[in-house]
Amino acid sequence: xxxxxxxxxxxxxxxxxxxxxxxxxxxxxxxxxxxxxxxxxxxxxxxxxxxxxxxxxxxxxxxxxxxxxxxxxxxxxxxxxxxxxxxxxxxxxxxxxxxxxxxxxxxxxxxxxxxxxxxxxxxxxxxxxxxxxxxxxxxxxxxxxxxxxxxxxxxxxxxxxxxxxxxxxxxxxxxxxxxxxxxxxxxxxxxxxxxxxxxxxxxxxxxxxxxxxxxxxxxxxxxxxxxxxxxxxxxxxxxxxxxxxxxxxxxxxxxxxxxxxxxxxxxxxxxxxxxxxxxxxxxxxxx
Numbered sequence: 001x002x003x004x005x006x007x008x009x010x011x012x013x014x015x016x017x018x019x020x021x022x023x024x025x026x027x028x029x030x031x032x033x034x035x036x037x038x039x040x041x042x043x044x045x046x047x048x049x050x051x052x053x054x055x056x057x058x059x060x061x062x063x064x065x066x067x068x069x070x071x072x073x074x075x076x077x078x079x080x081x082x083x084x085x086x087x088x089x090x091x092x093x094x095x096x097x098x099x100x101x102x103x104x105x106x107x108x109x110x111x112x113x114x115x116x117x118x119x120x121x122x123x124x125x126x127x128x129x130x131x132x133x134x135x136x137x138x139x140x141x142x143x144x145x146x147x148x149x150x151x152x153x154x155x156x157x158x159x160x161x162x163x164x165x166x167x168x169x170x171x172x173x174x175x176x177x178x179x180x181x182x183x184x185x186x187x188x189x190x191x192x193x194x195x196x197x198x199x200x201x202x203x204x205x206x207x208x209x210x211x212x213x214x215x216x217x218x219x220x221x222x223x224x225x226x227x228x229x230x231x232x233x234x235x236x237x238x239x240x241x242x243x244x245x246x247x248x249x250x251x252x253x254x255x256x257x258x259x260x261x262x263x264x265x266x267x268x269x270x271x272x273x274x275x276x277x278x279x280x281x282x283x284x285x286x287x
Contacts, residue, residue: 005032007057008039013050013207014200015043015105022058027066028118033092036122037099044104047269050207050215052103053199054126055110061135064117065093093118093150101125101151101223104216104270106206110199111135112192116174121148124155127219128202131177131186132195143172158226160184211250211266216274217241224278240277 007018017039019026026032043049056062100107100122109129116138123129139156141148148156148169156165160183168175180186190198206215221241225234245251250268257264 001038003035006035014203015049015052017054019056025060025063026056027063029066040099047271051203052105052107060113061111061115062119063114064119091149097125097150108199121150121152129186130188132192135177138174139168140172212270213268216270244275
């Protein structure tokens, strides 16, 4: 796919996805939705990619849905972000959030400016969010006469707790990076010129020290267990994971390199397929 509303680059085992409509503060469109999803398909298929960084071009990260259609923006059929799957209208932001949730690679959001509406909800399934001092956030849906989207009613309370999520959603107010930091929405706040270097430093720490398959499985374990109803479910998955990975070439290399006091060279690759440690775990089908 040729990208027109994002930029995609890979360097030093890190993929960078840049939302790229700077004159519109990277407002979200159906085209951008499809391009982001395609980019995550690429990162999952590319063994050279060990981590993904997402940021925005220009002054904004993403100012929310493109409102150029006026009052009919969110009417059925009135927005190019609305998508039909199996004959059912699907929220485009939700399709992006679900794709990020399914990523095999860790995802770091480098939020450089305004992140409002879908511009903030799409960041919730990212593993780590860091922000510029210029960043501003807003779950503004009630102020636009709609409701939270992009699966944020599931993600947001898990990230910051139900009371903080409720306050931000019910008021719809815009809040600064420091408030996002205090509530745990972002991990750290940086001066604008320091934002991407901080994101890349974290991505490199992952890329240079860990086994790709172990990271992919660990990512799925952590996110999926948020929905488990008892720690026994985690114990079952942990046990299967250790049983599968324990005899692997990666485990042998991890222990041997530690004993020999040298950097590990993990041979297993995500593209070769991940072990199924979630038997009988079916992805929910939209209906």
